Amino acid sequence: FASDASMFDRINEAVGALDNPYGVPGNWDRWCEDPSYKNYVRIDMLVNRGIEAAPHLWLCGIDDAVMGNPSIDSAVAGAPEGAIKILLAHEPDVADWFEPHHGISLQISGHSHGGQVRLPFIGPLLLPPLGKKYPAGLAHAPTHWVYTKRGLGMSHIQVRFMCPPEVTLITLTRK
Numbered sequence: 001f002a003s004d005a006s007m008f009d010r011i012n013e014a015v016g017a018l019d020n021p022y023g024v025p026g027n028w029d030r031w032c033e034d035p036s037y038k039n040y041v042r043i044d045m046l047v048n049r050g051i052e053a054a055p056h057l058w059l060c061g062i063d064d065a066v067m068g069n070p071s072i073d074s075a076v077a078g079a080p081e082g083a084i085k086i087l088l089a090h091e092p093d094v095a096d097w098f099e100p101h102h103g104i105s106l107q108i109s110g111h112s113h114g115g116q117v118r119l120p121f122i123g124p125l126l127l128p129p130l131g132k133k134y135p136a137g138l139a140h141a142p143t144h145w146v147y148t149k150r151g152l153g154m155s156h157i158q159v160r161f162m163c164p165p166e167v168t169l170i171t172l173t174r175k
Helices: 005-015 027-031 072-076 092-097
Strands: 049-054 057-061 084-088 104-109 137-140 145-148
Touching: 049 072, 057 072, 072 084, 092 104, 092 145
Parallel strands: 057 084, 084 104, 104 145
Antiparallel strands: 049 057, 137 145
């Protein structure tokens, strides 16, 4: 999986136009046979840490919750007082783990692929652990908003039905 050099080239081409690409590892990143993918993909991984992305804006990330060791306390440590905190967390359902004092405003996640196969009146059929409660789109967790993107890939079965791939652009504006 991770030893396919052309895959790294495609990823780097896609993020090459971004000034500062940030991300967090997912379960597949942890399962891959070659962990040296980190040496090839030019994305700053926010693993249990945060950065001041702009004045009063703290962008933070946690490690994969299935295969890693996530720490929200480490991710928000050092955030300026009153900063808006945006969290990158691979699995969307970890939103229920956080407390009001963490101060997360928005969580951006993936993991579920939107369910890949969705049936009318039934919804998604293929949801992974920690991807069942907030499988796609915008939802409100107990303490903050969660946006779960469907992404471009697929999981165990290579099919999508009524769940098209998605590249998400979120534009932040001041009030």
